[in-house]
Amino acid sequence: xxxxxxxxxxxxxxxxxxxxxxxxxxxxxxxxxxxxxxxxxxxxxxxxxxxxxxxxxxxxxxxxxxxxxxxxxxxxxxxxxxxxxxxxxxxxxxxxxxxxxxxxxxxxxxxxxxxxxxxxxxxxxxxxxxxxxxxxxxxxxxxxxxxxxxxxxxxxxxxxxxxxxxxxxxxxxxxxxxxxxxxxxxxxxxxxxxxxxxxxxxxxxxxxxxxxxxxxxxxxxxxxxxxxxxxxxxxxxxxxxxxxxxxxxxxxxxxxxxxxxxxxxxxxxxxxxxxxxxxxxxxxxxxxxxxxxxxxxxxxxxxxxxxxxxxxxxxxxxxxxxxxxxxxxxxxxxxxxxxxxxxxxxxxxxxxxxxxxxxxxxxxxxxxxxxxxxxxxxxxxxxxxxxxxxxxxxxxxxxxxxxxxxxxxxxxxxxxxxxxxxxxxxxxxxxxxxxxxxxxxxxxxxxxxxxxxxxxxxxxxxxxxxxxxxxxxxxxxxxxxxxxxxxxxxxxxxxxx
Amino acid sequence: xxxxxxxxxxxxxxxxxxxxxxxxxxxxxxxxxxxxxxxxxxxxxxxxxxxxxxxxxxxxxxxxxxxxxxxxxxxxxxxxxxxxxxxxxxxxxxxxxxxxxxxxxxxxxxxxxxxxxxxxxxxxxxxxxxxxxxxxxxxxxxxxxxxxxxxxxxxxxxxxxxxxxxxxxxxxxxxxxxxxxxxxxxxxxxxxxxxxxxxxxxxxxxxxxxxxxxxxxxxxxxxxxxxxxxxxxxxxxxxxxxxxxxxxxxxxxxxxxxxxxxxxxxxxxxxxxxxxxxxxxxxxxxxxxxxxxxxxxxxxxxxxxxxxxxxxxxxxxxxxxxxxxxxxxxxxxxxxxxxxxxxxxxxxxxxxxxxxxxxxxxxxxxxxxxxxxxxxxxxxxxxxxxxxxxxxxxxxxxxxxxxxxxxxxxxxxxxxxxxxxxxxxxxxxxxxxxxxxxxxxxxxxxxxxxxxxxxxxxxxxxxxxxxxxxxxxxxxxxxxxxxxxxxxxxxxxxxxx
Numbered sequence: 001x002x003x004x005x006x007x008x009x010x011x012x013x014x015x016x017x018x019x020x021x022x023x024x025x026x027x028x029x030x031x032x033x034x035x036x037x038x039x040x041x042x043x044x045x046x047x048x049x050x051x052x053x054x055x056x057x058x059x060x061x062x063x064x065x066x067x068x069x070x071x072x073x074x075x076x077x078x079x080x081x082x083x084x085x086x087x088x089x090x091x092x093x094x095x096x097x098x099x100x101x102x103x104x105x106x107x108x109x110x111x112x113x114x115x116x117x118x119x120x121x122x123x124x125x126x127x128x129x130x131x132x133x134x135x136x137x138x139x140x141x142x143x144x145x146x147x148x149x150x151x152x153x154x155x156x157x158x159x160x161x162x163x164x165x166x167x168x169x170x171x172x173x174x175x176x177x178x179x180x181x182x183x184x185x186x187x188x189x190x191x192x193x194x195x196x197x198x199x200x201x202x203x204x205x206x207x208x209x210x211x212x213x214x215x216x217x218x219x220x221x222x223x224x225x226x227x228x229x230x231x232x233x234x235x236x237x238x239x240x241x242x243x244x245x246x247x248x249x250x251x252x253x254x255x256x257x258x259x260x261x262x263x264x265x266x267x268x269x270x271x272x273x274x275x276x277x278x279x280x281x282x283x284x285x286x287x288x289x290x291x292x293x294x295x296x297x298x299x300x301x302x303x304x305x306x307x308x309x310x311x312x313x314x315x316x317x318x319x320x321x322x323x324x325x326x327x328x329x330x331x332x333x334x335x336x337x338x339x340x341x342x343x344x345x346x347x348x349x350x351x352x353x354x355x356x357x358x359x360x361x362x363x364x365x366x367x368x369x370x371x372x373x374x375x376x377x378x379x380x381x382x383x384x385x386x387x388x389x390x391x392x393x394x395x396x397x398x399x400x401x402x403x404x405x406x407x408x409x410x411x412x413x414x415x416x417x418x419x420x421x422x423x424x425x426x427x428x429x430x431x432x433x434x435x436x437x438x439x440x441x442x443x444x445x446x447x448x449x450x451x452x453x454x455x456x457x458x459x460x461x462x463x464x465x466x467x468x469x470x471x472x473x474x475x476x477x478x479x480x481x482x483x484x485x486x487x488x489x490x491x492x493x494x495x496x497x
Numbered sequence: 498x499x500x501x502x503x504x505x506x507x508x509x510x511x512x513x514x515x516x517x518x519x520x521x522x523x524x525x526x527x528x529x530x531x532x533x534x535x536x537x538x539x540x541x542x543x544x545x546x547x548x549x550x551x552x553x554x555x556x557x558x559x560x561x562x563x564x565x566x567x568x569x570x571x572x573x574x575x576x577x578x579x580x581x582x583x584x585x586x587x588x589x590x591x592x593x594x595x596x597x598x599x600x601x602x603x604x605x606x607x608x609x610x611x612x613x614x615x616x617x618x619x620x621x622x623x624x625x626x627x628x629x630x631x632x633x634x635x636x637x638x639x640x641x642x643x644x645x646x647x648x649x650x651x652x653x654x655x656x657x658x659x660x661x662x663x664x665x666x667x668x669x670x671x672x673x674x675x676x677x678x679x680x681x682x683x684x685x686x687x688x689x690x691x692x693x694x695x696x697x698x699x700x701x702x703x704x705x706x707x708x709x710x711x712x713x714x715x716x717x718x719x720x721x722x723x724x725x726x727x728x729x730x731x732x733x734x735x736x737x738x739x740x741x742x743x744x745x746x747x748x749x750x751x752x753x754x755x756x757x758x759x760x761x762x763x764x765x766x767x768x769x770x771x772x773x774x775x776x777x778x779x780x781x782x783x784x785x786x787x788x789x790x791x792x793x794x795x796x797x798x799x800x801x802x803x804x805x806x807x808x809x810x811x812x813x814x815x816x817x818x819x820x821x822x823x824x825x826x827x828x829x830x831x832x833x834x835x836x837x838x839x840x841x842x843x844x845x846x847x848x849x850x851x852x853x854x855x856x857x858x859x860x861x862x863x864x865x866x867x868x869x870x871x872x873x874x875x876x877x878x879x880x881x882x883x884x885x886x887x888x889x890x891x892x893x894x895x896x897x898x899x900x901x902x903x904x905x906x907x908x909x910x911x912x913x914x915x916x917x918x919x920x921x922x923x924x925x926x927x928x929x930x931x932x933x934x935x936x937x938x939x940x941x942x943x944x945x946x947x948x949x950x951x952x953x954x955x956x957x958x959x960x961x962x963x964x965x966x967x968x969x970x971x972x973x974x975x976x977x978x979x980x981x982x983x984x985x986x987x988x989x990x991x992x993x994x
Binding site for chain 1: 526528530533536537538541542544545561564565566567568569571573575581585587588589590592593594596597605606615616623626630636642649651663665841
């Protein structure tokens with residue numbers, strides 16, 4: 001048996017370890033189509049759970065789902081200048097609508113379109129076109145829409161889940177009567193993402209605002225959640241944009257206000273994608289593979305019957321089936337605990353066990369003839385690799401609590417890691433030392449400008465991940481480490497995905 | 498108040514009535530992008546319910562969801578000859594991946610691809626490529642996958658939900674060890690579709706097999722469900738294909754069999770789409786608009802507070818809130834009854850009521866001061882437009898049963914309509930008379946060939962919708978009305994969407 005499930009280890013080669021976890025946990029694979037991935041059932045089940053939970057949160061906050069076209073006429077994209085600049089460099093363009101055989105019998109594109117269509121990289125412009133039709137009066141507002149969809153950005157350097165040419169996401173798009181309401185919406189949805197990341201993914205995040213350099217093309221404000229991965233780099237895990245009247249003007253979303261006058265609306269948009277799965281992997285997995293937080297696991301318990309002699313077979317199988325039936329009756333997080341018996345007889349127990357360890361199932365239980373005789377179960381708790389034995393009754397009674405405990409352990413471990421790798425930095429010298437060392441999150445007072453950000457990016461490949469949210473007026477003043485100016489503004493710097 | 502909600506009526510102009518129902522029920526709209534629709538929240542909520550139910554059925558029958566690339570390299574599509582022929586005439590082709598300003602500052606496509614990419618019209622070929630990697634031994638089989646996705650077919654004549662350039666669907670793709678298992682799978686999933694159509698959509702369907710003329714390009718057998726719309730035309734509402742080894746050969750899906758030898762696998766595929774919403778509309782709606790079957794409704798009850806005097810306002814509002822709270826506690830079809838109070842004060846009661854009638858909510862209840870005094874509710878049952886009054890207790894107690902009853906009435910009404918418009922035809926003369934008259938389903942013995950089908954299509958615009966499933970050997974012999982030959986085979990002919 002191998003010493004650990006994944007080669008190389010995190011320390012040896014983090015990027016390669018990441019690819020191997022995905023492969024060994026059977027989450028996804030590259031396809032022949034440049035940068036497009038295949039999400040395999042074990043990976044897609046995580047996405048389905050993410051969808052179910054986020055969708056419930058969106059509906060609870062008054063949003064409705066709808067669906068808009070995959071294709072955007074070029075002129076729509078052009079209508080917001082910053083926006084088109086941000087997306088023109090990497091997009092898939094449909095130019096023809098028929099295949100025709102040429103003289104050599106080879107199929108080539110035919111029937112060219114008069115106006116090329118862009119496969120949506122994001123839908124502000126195409127949804128804005130509908131909103132302009134839907135909104136007439138202040139009484140029609142707010143409009144609170146979400147869409148689950150695929151989007152395409154023709155990325156040059158791709159990595160499974162983190163950066164792919166096609167990815168799955170949700171994009172919220174809302175229209176409001178006032179600037180304050182649109183901003184409040186953007187903040188409310190960021191809080192939704194925070195809650196989801198921390199309470200469901202067990203992934204601690206920082207909330208803040210992007211600087212102009214990292215802002216969404218066309219936005220007035222881009223809010224974000226940022227999570228620290230185990231290589232101390234930061235992952236932007238969700239963004240929420242206050243768009244001001246920029247897109248309302250380019251899409252002509254106007255309404256008659258309370259004063260009887262025509263005016264432009266205020267909009268927001270917010271999104272989270274299959275990238276979250278990449279974040280989940282890099283936050284929790286270890287050198288033995290994936291570790292799933294129970295609230296996002298589709299299977300919580302896998303039962304492995306251990307049968308060495310044919311004579312024990314039926315007794316052990318029956319015992320496993322009984323345990324399964326009992327586990328299914330336990331509720332955790334408002335749904336029945338997911339349980340599976342791996343009955344494949346052509347594989348030996350060790351091989352099967354390692355498969356499930358690498359797939360990150362929270363609890364793996366092995367059942368042999370001795371367990372049956374003693375009415376007990378041998379349990380492997382994946383997140384700590386601890387082994388323990390309980391009577392069946394204790395196991396069943398304790399199961400919900402054990403899953404809650406695992407969820408907590410995972411959050412706390414990630415939280416501790418972030419804390420250990422976050423440093424308050426008070427001088428430029430310290431800043432340089434930090435990033436010439438092993439790095440992490442450097443928190444500094446910052447009153448500088450884009451030129452400083454660009455210089456730091458060039459020198460150390462670090463950027464401001466966010467300006468921390470400043471919810472009170474009591475934030476202390478401090479000295480910007482670059483300009484020496486006094487400021488309340490705190491920036492978090494890090495390398496990032 | 499208008500006499501009916503929709504103009505024109507079904508009898509006056511069925512196609513235009515259909516468009517108006519969609520508009521007035523606020524289900525969907527055309528976009529600026531040729532043939533692509535916007536599915537609005539009220540329409541998308543129906544799709545979400547369809548997804549939830551079908552997805553549950555697929556999982557119960559052992560299928561898992563996954564996700565495959567949107568783009569198909571041209572060479573994949575070409576690998577199955579019939580298949581590419583079937584889809585080459587109408588597809589969206591991506592040829593470039595960047596926008597660049599030309600001399601006049603106009604953005605034009607740049608960075609041409611070496612090999613064009615086809616936006617998937619269906620995914621047999623791209624999923625086959627993954628299956629070829631996943632399958633090694635008979636022990637890996639069956640592979641039972643489903644995908645929820647958007648697909649694109651560049652249709653020339655489009656109609657909301659029924660035929661759009663982009664549509665949403667699910668596509669099942671499975672791989673099996675033997676021909677018999679793949680065929681059994683195709684039949685099992687057809688039965689899934691039948692159950693969904695009849696028990697959830699309240700839409701009776703015929704099950705059968707397509708003739709070669711109407712078969713899916715590349716399939717060996719195409720099974721289908723067909724439903725009669727209120728204009729007596731038939732709608733193909735779901736298809737399930739036995740693909741033989743055709744796609745296994747073109748995608749090279751091979752495995753080592755029990756005999757130790759390499760062999761090609763057997764595959765199936767099956768799909769149902771947002772077209773089902775078109776079927777739902779044309780099966781059940783009337784001249785007052787949409788009628789939703791309770792099992793697919795997101796809102797089952799809408800409460801309209803009727804307030805003529807300010808002094809009654811708070812009492813009526815409180816009473817409505819109490820009723821809503823009670824309704825929410827009622828379970829129907831394993832979920833809480835959906836209820837909404839339409840509290841918009843700037844619209845009068847009649848306008849609001851007609852909005853909900855046109856949107857097809859099963860039960861609309863109006864609550865005025867008199868209802869409050871008498872502790873009663875005035876109910877409008879949308880599917881029959883009957884009005885009745887009950888005490889609140891009776892209403893709540895009866896609610897689940899009433900929704901079950903509505904679901905049954907809707908199915909029976911559609912079933913009776915189909916029966917009345919289906920005729921057993923025993924001669925060519927009768928056949929001609931039937932289709933020169935008002936038409937419907939003509940059931941005939943049929944032992945003819947494609948030439949006869951093409952002639953009938955030319956003369957009467959009718960096709961064989963399906964050869965009825967023949968499950969027993971006791972089916973009687975009869976005479977083909979075109980060839981005079983004896984046969985057991987019964988064909989259903991109709992005009993179709």
